[in-house]
Amino acid sequence: MNANSTKIIIVIAAIVVVAAGVGAFMVLNQNSDNSTKNIDASLEVYGNANNDYRIDNKDLSIIEKIIKKESGYTLEKYPLADAYYDGVVDDKDIQQVKDIIAGAKDGNQFSVWHINHTTDLTNYPSGSYVVDTKWPITKTVANGAANSLTLYEMVGLTDNIVGMNYSSGSPPDKIIYPKYAAFESLGSSTTNLNEEKLVACLKDNPGTTAVITADNKSYLASGCNEKYIEETLKIDVIRIQHAAVDPKEHSSAILLLGFLFQKDTKAEEVAEWTTAVFKELDKKLDGAAKVRVASSSGEKYLSARNSDYADVAVQAGGEYTLWEQSSSSIYFKEYKGSSKTYEPDPRVFLEEYQADKILGIRTGAFLGSVKDGASWYGSPDKWDVAKMKAYVEDFSVFKCYDDKAVTVISGDMPIVARVLYAASALYPDLISKEYADEKHQEFVDKFLGGSYIVKDCHFIFTQEEIEAMKG
Amino acid sequence: MTPEGLNSEGDSIPDCEDILVEEYLSSARIKLLLIALLFIIAAIIAIYSFTIYGDMELSYVFELISNHISGNTYPEYSPEWFDDIIIWESALPRVIFCIIAAIGLAVAGASMQTAMNNPLADPYTVGISSGACLGLAVALSVGFSVNHGDLLGINIFAFIFSLFPLALILILAPKTHSSPSTLILAGVALSYLFNAANTIIMVTVDAETLETIYKWQVGTVSDIRWDNIPLTLGFVALGSALVTILSKKLNLLSLGDASATSLGVDPDNLRMICLVAIAFIVGAIVGSAGIIGFIGLVTPHIVRTFVGSNNKYVIPASAGLGIIMIITADILCKMFTVYDDMPVGAMLALIGAPIFLYLVIRRKSNVW
Numbered sequence: 118m119n120a121n122s123t124k125i126i127i128v129i130a131a132i133v134v135v136a137a138g139v140g141a142f143m144v145l146n147q148n149s150d151n152s153t154k155n156i157d158a159s160l161e162v163y164g165n166a167n168n169d170y171r172i173d174n175k176d177l178s179i180i181e182k183i184i185k186k187e188s189g190y191t192l193e194k195y196p197l198a199d200a201y202y203d204g205v206v207d208d209k210d211i212q213q214v215k216d217i218i219a220g221a222k223d224g225n226q227f228s229v230w231h232i233n234h235t236t237d238l239t240n241y242p243s244g245s246y247v248v249d250t251k252w253p254i255t256k257t258v259a260n261g262a263a264n265s266l267t268l269y270e271m272v273g274l275t276d277n278i279v280g281m282n283y284s285s286g287s288p289p290d291k292i293i294y295p296k297y298a299a300f301e302s303l304g305s306s307t308t309n310l311n312e313e314k315l316v317a318c319l320k321d322n323p324g325t326t327a328v329i330t331a332d333n334k335s336y337l338a339s340g341c342n343e344k345y346i347e348e349t350l351k352i353d354v355i356r357i358q359h360a361a362v363d364p365k366e367h368s369s370a371i372l373l374l375g376f377l378f379q380k381d382t383k384a385e386e387v388a389e390w391t392t393a394v395f396k397e398l399d400k401k402l403d404g405a406a407k408v409r410v411a412s413s414s415g416e417k418y419l420s421a422r423n424s425d426y427a428d429v430a431v432q433a434g435g436e437y438t439l440w441e442q443s444s445s446s447i448y449f450k451e452y453k454g455s456s457k458t459y460e461p462d463p464r465v466f467l468e469e470y471q472a473d474k475i476l477g478i479r480t481g482a483f484l485g486s487v488k489d490g491a492s493w494y495g496s497p498d499k500w501d502v503a504k505m506k507a508y509v510e511d512f513s514v515f516k517c518y519d520d521k522a523v524t525v526i527s528g529d530m531p532i533v534a535r536v537l538y539a540a541s542a543l544y545p546d547l548i549s550k551e552y553a554d555e556k557h558q559e560f561v562d563k564f565l566g567g568s569y570i571v572k573d574c575h576f577i578f579t580q581e582e583i584e585a586m587k588g
Numbered sequence: 589m590t591p592e593g594l595n596s597e598g599d600s601i602p603d604c605e606d607i608l609v610e611e612y613l614s615s616a617r618i619k620l621l622l623i624a625l626l627f628i629i630a631a632i633i634a635i636y637s638f639t640i641y642g643d644m645e646l647s648y649v650f651e652l653i654s655n656h657i658s659g660n661t662y663p664e665y666s667p668e669w670f671d672d673i674i675i676w677e678s679a680l681p682r683v684i685f686c687i688i689a690a691i692g693l694a695v696a697g698a699s700m701q702t703a704m705n706n707p708l709a710d711p712y713t714v715g716i717s718s719g720a721c722l723g724l725a726v727a728l729s730v731g732f733s734v735n736h737g738d739l740l741g742i743n744i745f746a747f748i749f750s751l752f753p754l755a756l757i758l759i760l761a762p763k764t765h766s767s768p769s770t771l772i773l774a775g776v777a778l779s780y781l782f783n784a785a786n787t788i789i790m791v792t793v794d795a796e797t798l799e800t801i802y803k804w805q806v807g808t809v810s811d812i813r814w815d816n817i818p819l820t821l822g823f824v825a826l827g828s829a830l831v832t833i834l835s836k837k838l839n840l841l842s843l844g845d846a847s848a849t850s851l852g853v854d855p856d857n858l859r860m861i862c863l864v865a866i867a868f869i870v871g872a873i874v875g876s877a878g879i880i881g882f883i884g885l886v887t888p889h890i891v892r893t894f895v896g897s898n899n900k901y902v903i904p905a906s907a908g909l910g911i912i913m914i915i916t917a918d919i920l921c922k923m924f925t926v927y928d929d930m931p932v933g934a935m936l937a938l939i940g941a942p943i944f945l946y947l948v949i950r951r952k953s954n955v956w
Contacts, residue, residue, distance in 0.1 A: 304927055305926070305927040305929045309927070309928075309929070310929055311926075311927045312674070312678055312907075313642050313674060313678075313928070314927070315672075316642065316670045316673065316674055317642070319665070319670060320667045320670050323630065323665065335799075336798070339803075339811050340810055340811045341798065345813070349673055349677050350673065351664065351665075355822075524636075
């Protein structure tokens with residue numbers, strides 16, 4: 118063997134060793150991308166011991182340290198380390214996390230434990246409870262609330278959803294959700310499922326193991342309720358904070374959906390992008406004097422402080438004026454509170470809550486009949502202008518109405534975009550509508566498959582624009 | 589001259605008493621036949637109602653029930669497994685509850701009208717419904733949740749509150765000599781009181797809770813599960829048995845208090861015993877399904893046009909007709925609504941009121 122041959126063999130051997138090493142590294146680190154993403158939110162699944170955005174080898178390491186009783190590593194400090202959710206950290210938790218990292222194969226499912234959120238604070242003071250869910254989910258029934266639809270789309274669940282319940286007056290928009298719009302609703306509204314229709318859907322779609330609904334306590338509250346679906350039909354109920362505006366809560370909901378359907382990568386991309394945009398917004402608004410704002414989601418109603426609509430205003434940098442009104446929305450044309458009665462002039466009641474700005478956050482029904490084609494994404498010739506004007510005019514009881522301070526924004530768009538438009542209404546000098554449009558389009562292109570062109574649609578109306586409309 | 593008691597042919601002549609007895613027996617047989625017919629029709633409608641749950645063939649429904657009883661199970665998530673759930677967990681408790689509720693409300697209605705000697709009395713006359721409504725509103729507003737299917741807790745809460753008006757009446761009765769009109773007026777006053785409290789709570793709760801309370805006020809059986817059956821069945825069975833045993837004495841009450849007293853009945857005591865029985869019957873029903881109106885008021889009136897005013901016949905006939913009406917209404921609710929979301933109470937009024945009006949207009953004799 119000459120020297121050249123020896124060199125060639127050495128080079129080949131070196132390449133083989135390096136390739137084997139790289140291959141081994143990749144195999145060992147499958148599903149455990151160690152690169153750190155800029156995501157503040159937590160994946161609320163047991164096994165995610167370090168409470169970050171994914172389950173990976175870092176979690177295994179923590180669990181092993183807890184088992185070995187290493188200093189500083191306890192279940193109390195790392196509650197999500199109990200992957201098997203049996204109250205102790207042991208080999209079963211190691212195996213559970215390894216199984217999750219390996220991913221379910223050949224259609225086999227096993228139970229994972231995660232957090233469900235609820236607004237039922239009486240029975241669940243923490244606003245959450247633990248459930249077990251057959252993982253991964255491949256087919257699910259889902260509620261068709263506008264906020265939920267956006268979440269499903271951004272995580273990429275279109276092909277996983279086999280049935281949906283929504284209100285006939287507010288069906289999924291045909292332009293951006295054609296598949297969902299084609300579903301016959303499985304209930305009379307987003308809150309209710311009809312058991313016979315649900316069962317028919319489950320029979321038609323074998324392998325459906327979950328129902329996704331919202332955290333609001335009115336969802337799946339009666340009849341075909343959570344208990345019936347879980348215990349009798351043996352279908353998992355997943356409650357997500359679909360309308361959460363807080364960046365961490367919003368991203369947590371996205372991460373949970375991504376995990377449950379094994380769409381982690383897409384979910385992490387969305388969460389990372391969302392985190393970055395909210396941080397950028399905070400930076401732009403840093404130091405700005407707070408604008409006093411009230412939100413409204415219906416004719417003659419103002420939103421309570423604990424509503425998602427108030428949260429949009431707050432996340433957009435506003436100070437919510439109706440902070441005392443914590444639990445129920447306020448009918449401001451004829452307000453009657455539990456301890457005081459303010460009538461007949463609502464100005465008396467509103468005096469101490471006067472807002473600098475009012476944000477109307479409305480679903481498609483604001484524009485007219487959704488059935489007849491009125492839509493934020495559709496043509497203005499379908500709009501019910503008189504209805505739109507009447508909604509705005511109702512705010513004349515507020516002083517700021519005279520300053521043209523009412524803005525109406527769409528409740529049927531991604532929450533990030535909603536917050537940006539709200540910020541543009543509250544702080545036009547700091548956040549322009551064009552900036553909101555730009556970020557909105559970026560989101561649509563990245564996560565909604567470019568399903569619409571933002572500038573061709575109408576997601577925000579100023580009071581002056583509505584008053585100038587003809588009709 | 590023919591011997592006394594024989595006619596010209598030599599046959600015996602029935603005396604007047606025999607004729608009356610014969611006519612009475614004949615009439616009684618017809619009434620019993622009519623009652624039996626009502627129950628046969630009720631059974632047919634109840635059996636038919638199973639087929640509208642998931643559009644199943646009757647033979648298939650029987651097969652599912654037979655297999656379930658004999659312990660034959662289906663693989664989980666198979667079509668038969670789902671159908672079995674629909675029949676056993678939804679249809680069966682719902683139909684059984686309808687039967688129990690119809691019997692209870694009809695019995696309560698018939699006996700309340702007799703006890704109060706008032707054709708406008710119904711099971712809710714003494715404020716039971718307003719008490720139950722307040723119970724539900726309080727339960728929901730203080731934090732009982734329907735979120736995770738904890739309906740039974742709310743049902744029991746409503747049941748307990750439904751007995752409050754009765755308790756007040758029992759306390760007040762000795763001081764007012766408990767005449768029927770006084771009791772009715774006391775019931776009206778208490779209803780106003782409880783309704784006012786209920787309204788105060790309703791204006792302070794959120795929209796979702798308000799919707800739940802409202803739906804329940806109309807009366808619906810679409811949320812009924814097996815959990816609701818034992819309590820309702822127990823109280824309706826006991827109460828109905830008691831009222832049926834007292835039906836002869838109740839007949840005497842319809843002659844007026846003075847006549848009843850002269851015939852050895854203590855009207856005040858009897859009335860109070862009936863009220864207690866009725867309160868437990870209706871409280872148990874209302875606690876589970878809300879205020880199902882119409883049956884208690886109207887079925888006794890309808891059956892009186894056919895079987896007269898004897899409670900011995902009115903009570904069972906009302907029960908049979910009540911079952912027919914409530915299950916028919918429930919079938920129509922399911923047939924004419926896409927999501928089974930029409931309260932059965934609304935449908936009952938919709939179909940029952942015209943029938944009742946027709947009977948009132950056509951009635952030639954005053955059987956009340």
